[in-house]
Amino acid sequence: MKSISIIILICVFVLIGVTAYIAFQNRNSEALRSKVVPGIAIVLVGACFTIWFSLKSETISRQFTSTLFFHKQDKLPLDEYCKDDYKFGGYQFRIELLHFIKDRIEQDEELKKATFNSDRNKIEEFYHDLVLVKLLSRFSWMYADWWDVQLDSVRRGRSFTSSVSPVKPIASSMTLKLEDYLETLDSNDKLRKLLELFLEQYPNKKITLPPKTKVGILKSEYTKALLLTNPFVRVSIAVDGRGGSIGLGDYQWFLGYDRKESENFWSEHLRVRCEAKFERFRSGHPEMPKYKRWVETMFAEVEEQLGDEKRLERARDYRDLIGQ
Numbered sequence: 001m002k003s004i005s006i007i008i009l010i011c012v013f014v015l016i017g018v019t020a021y022i023a024f025q026n027r028n029s030e031a032l033r034s035k036v037v038p039g040i041a042i043v044l045v046g047a048c049f050t051i052w053f054s055l056k057s058e059t060i061s062r063q064f065t066s067t068l069f070f071h072k073q074d075k076l077p078l079d080e081y082c083k084d085d086y087k088f089g090g091y092q093f094r095i096e097l098l099h100f101i102k103d104r105i106e107q108d109e110e111l112k113k114a115t116f117n118s119d120r121n122k123i124e125e126f127y128h129d130l131v132l133v134k135l136l137s138r139f140s141w142m143y144a145d146w147w148d149v150q151l152d153s154v155r156r157g158r159s160f161t162s163s164v165s166p167v168k169p170i171a172s173s174m175t176l177k178l179e180d181y182l183e184t185l186d187s188n189d190k191l192r193k194l195l196e197l198f199l200e201q202y203p204n205k206k207i208t209l210p211p212k213t214k215v216g217i218l219k220s221e222y223t224k225a226l227l228l229t230n231p232f233v234r235v236s237i238a239v240d241g242r243g244g245s246i247g248l249g250d251y252q253w254f255l256g257y258d259r260k261e262s263e264n265f266w267s268e269h270l271r272v273r274c275e276a277k278f279e280r281f282r283s284g285h286p287e288m289p290k291y292k293r294w295v296e297t298m299f300a301e302v303e304e305q306l307g308d309e310k311r312l313e314r315a316r317d318y319r320d321l322i323g324q
Contacts, residue, residue: 002252004305006167020211057280060292062241062299064305067238068092068127069248071153072116074104075123078265080249088251088312090160097134099147100198105149108167109220127268129191132217132224133198136178138305139298140205147173151297153255160314171290176215178205181226184216191217192226210291233278237302240271254315274299 069092077092080102085091086273104126105111111136114122144168153162178199185192199205209215213230218238225238242245245267248255252262276295282288304310 026068033091044084050170056283058278058283058292060274060276060278060295060299061306062274062303064272064303064307064309065242066130066131066272067249067311068270069251069265070123070268072266074089075111075114075116075126077101078251082255085313087254087315088248089313089318093130094137096202097130097137100133101130103201104194104197117230122265123266124241124268125190126194128224128239128241128270129194131270132191133195134305135237136181136195136207137198137202137205138301139207140178141185142272142298142301143208144206146170147210147294149297151301155317167290167293171287172211173208173209174213175206175208176213178207181215181217182220184218184227186291189219191219194300199307210294230291231279232282232285233276235276235294235295236273236274236300237299238273240273242269242271244268250312251315254319272302272308275301 013137029109040265067086070076071078071081077098078088079085079092079098079137091098100185111122113119138177142149144164145162148167148171149164150167151162151164153160175216178195182192183196210230210232213228214231215226216228218225218236218258222241225236228235246265247262248258248265249267252259275300278288278291
């Protein structure tokens with residue numbers, strides 16, 4: 001089918017070439033100017049409309065809830081209290097982020113003095129910001145060397161391991177350091193300062209991206225969003241704050257806690273909205289499948305890392321496997 005389309009396209013170009021040659025040789029003809037030229041214009045307009053209505057602007061989107069659990073008194077995440085993280089679906093934060101969180105709570109005077117009853121909003125904002133730090137840190141691992149990748153994850157006993165490999169042939173790319181994401185934030189912004197401190201502690205993190213990709217972070221009162229834009233697609237990963245609730249919910253029983261133990265923790269509720277809008281006038285471009293794969297892989301991993309349903313599914317699987 002592809003070869004037939006190519007042959008038809010070649011024939012069309014040959015006919016256009018022959019027509020143009022004959023028209024040029026007879027360029028002083030009155031009949032040519034009065035009849036043929038308007039006819040060609042009508043054909044071209046028709047071709048433009050055909051192309052316009054044939055091209056489609058596609059969108060890929062995912063939306064899901066996400067919950068973070070932390071202790072109300074010392075503000076540390078649940079990971080610090082339950083080392084058997086498989087019981088609540090796996091770690092909330094990798095070891096480097098856990099160290100970073102502990103350091104921030106100990107060294108940031110405002111956060112250190114904050115109490116849950118009086119300053120809950122400050123603690124909630126801290127964890128809201130940490131979601132973006134977590135995603136950028138994960139992307140720096142996923143996209144350390146390539147952007148068109150295949151991500152394979154497998155459970156091995158109580159651990160969950162992932163490996164990344166490029167989809168070949170390897171696509172052309174560009175590399176940005178995580179510092180480049182901060183340029184759209186005000187110099188006094190708390191999220192910017194948090195990311196700067198994280199990068200001081202864990203420098204040289206970078207993300208490989210498609211060519212000509214621009215990045216940034218957009219913030220409003222309740223929303224923080226990562227933006228990635230290039231000639232093929234505009235990607236947004238937005239995290240909305242939605243308040244919270246006392247206790248661990250279903251994980252109280254998974255962890256074997258009584259009601260009092262559970263109510264020592266706070267569940268911070270978030271909504272994650274992933275959306276990618278593809279450029280209409282490149283919908284048939286031969287490179288477009290790579291960009292769609294890039295988006296689908298990225299969104300799947302965001303949901304794997306943050307999604308409530310994914311976490312609950314993993315926790316249930318582990319509970320059934322160990323018979324508790």
